[in-house]
Amino acid sequence: MKGKEMQARFVMDGLHELINLCGDNAQRDGLEETPFRVLKAFLEYTEGYREKPAEHLRKTFDVDHNELVIVKDIEFNSLCEHHFAPFYGRVHIGYIPSDKVTGLSKFGRMVDGYAKRFQVQERLTTQIANAINDELDAQGVMVVVEAAHMCMCGRGIKKATATTTTSAVRGEFEDSAQLRNEFLSLIK
Numbered sequence: 001m002k003g004k005e006m007q008a009r010f011v012m013d014g015l016h017e018l019i020n021l022c023g024d025n026a027q028r029d030g031l032e033e034t035p036f037r038v039l040k041a042f043l044e045y046t047e048g049y050r051e052k053p054a055e056h057l058r059k060t061f062d063v064d065h066n067e068l069v070i071v072k073d074i075e076f077n078s079l080c081e082h083h084f085a086p087f088y089g090r091v092h093i094g095y096i097p098s099d100k101v102t103g104l105s106k107f108g109r110m111v112d113g114y115a116k117r118f119q120v121q122e123r124l125t126t127q128i129a130n131a132i133n134d135e136l137d138a139q140g141v142m143v144v145v146e147a148a149h150m151c152m153c154g155r156g157i158k159k160a161t162a163t164t165t166t167s168a169v170r171g172e173f174e175d176s177a178q179l180r181n182e183f184l185s186l187i188k
């Protein structure tokens with residue numbers, strides 16, 4: 001067996017054992033194919049490792065617009081790296097272009113590229129802000145991420161309605177409370 005096939009076999013054997021350890025029978029009908037399905041699903045959840053998300057932003061247009069641009073309600077799904085439990089929600093992006101802007105759909109692809117990894121919400125927020133800051137040479141960037149975490153909801157403190165909000169600011173947003181407030185009022 002080749003390296004990748006061997007790894008896949010180990011993973012499926014491990015999942016088989018996990019099912020048994022949890023108290024079920026990994027060989028019964030409904031569970032027999034589960035290790036294979038879980039492996040396949042995980043490769044999909046982590047597609048972002050096999051691309052460079054920031055590069056989606058490289059297709060730019062020159063425009064003479066130096067005012068705030070807002071892209072809000074970009075949906076994402078991710079996996080918390082501590083429990084492999086889903087967390088999901090919305091990303092809101094505000095930036096002030098220098099002279100380059102990018103198509104709205106590119107932001108969605110970039111967000112997906114970072115979300116489809118083992119993540120924590122704080123790092124996801126930072127990576128999105130850095131990608132926009134670096135690729136678009138923006139004069140300022142602000143990113144707000146709102147998410148619900150299944151690992152907070154389903155175990156431990158069990159707060160089903162809790163959401164976590166994180167933000168990151170770069171450039172002009174760092175110095176201007178007025179700009180931050182304008183962005184926050186526009187994404188409400």
Ligand SMILES: [Zn+2]
Nearest residue numbers: 080082083151
């Ligand atoms: Zn977690």
